[in-house]
Amino acid sequence: MKRACLVLILAGIAARPSVEAAGTVFTRGPASCHAIAFTFDLCPVSEGTGFDAPLVSYLIEHHVPATFFASGRWIETHDAEFRRLIAQPFFEVGTHGEAHAHMPRLSATAQAAEVAGPIRTLLERYRLSATLFRPPYGEYNDTTVHVAEAAGQTTVMWSIVSGDPYKKLTTAAIVNDVVGRAKNGSVIIFHANGRGWRTKDILPLVYAQLVTTKGFAPKTISGLRAGCANATAPLR
Numbered sequence: 001m002k003r004a005c006l007v008l009i010l011a012g013i014a015a016r017p018s019v020e021a022a023g024t025v026f027t028r029g030p031a032s033c034h035a036i037a038f039t040f041d042l043c044p045v046s047e048g049t050g051f052d053a054p055l056v057s058y059l060i061e062h063h064v065p066a067t068f069f070a071s072g073r074w075i076e077t078h079d080a081e082f083r084r085l086i087a088q089p090f091f092e093v094g095t096h097g098e099a100h101a102h103m104p105r106l107s108a109t110a111q112a113a114e115v116a117g118p119i120r121t122l123l124e125r126y127r128l129s130a131t132l133f134r135p136p137y138g139e140y141n142d143t144t145v146h147v148a149e150a151a152g153q154t155t156v157m158w159s160i161v162s163g164d165p166y167k168k169l170t171t172a173a174i175v176n177d178v179v180g181r182a183k184n185g186s187v188i189i190f191h192a193n194g195r196g197w198r199t200k201d202i203l204p205l206v207y208a209q210l211v212t213t214k215g216f217a218p219k220t221i222s223g224l225r226a227g228c229a230n231a232t233a234p235l236r
């Protein structure tokens with residue numbers, strides 16, 4: 001999975017995902033809203049803990065609204081960690097596919113099953129109704145968006161890729177890049193599965209510059225979609 005994350009990041013650094021699709025894909029919030037969204041993917045990992053506990057502790061300690069996109073296989077091996085996330089009123093969770101598959105390579109039926117897996121888990125095991133879906137690797141096509149909509153999901157991408165799984169990027173390089181590119185409504189992607197190698201160091205620095213200094217309001221994806229007038233509390 002390490003290789004997979006690298007592929008995602010290299011693709012993200014080169015350009016935002018080039019695959020366009022008709023339908024509802026949320027990439028950024030309104031330009032009129034001086035707010036940003038911190039998002040964290042929870043892709044399955046084959047080694048390590050698969051959970052960036054120091055990062056999550058920072059977010060909790062500072063009550064930072066954040067949106068996590070969890071894959072079914074990650075949830076399967078991280079029940080306690082997932083319960084810790086959903087216990088925080090300023091966090092929200094979306095899904096990230098069951099097996100972290102390359103969606104455009106799958107048939108419509110297989111894509112629907114990949115989307116549905118963790119949605120069913122959230123409902124049956126945690127009594128949560130998921131509404132936000134982030135395609136693994138940021139890869140999607142028209143079929144992906146269609147099957148996600150049919151399952152009651154909004155496909156959520158991002159407008160700023162942090163590059164946190166890319167080991168060669170230093171903390172300073174990522175912080176400067178993210179801060180420099182942030183604008184009203186930006187959706188920033190990080191990882192909370194331990195494959196964001198320096199995310200726990202990066203986040204406090206990004207938060208200090210964007211939130212404390214520049215005054216961006218941190219919001220969940222639902223909060224950003226709801227607009228500036230609404231509170232940051234996630235909609236579950």
Ligand SMILES: [Zn+2]
Pocket residue numbers: 041042043096100136137
């Ligand atoms: Zn992922």
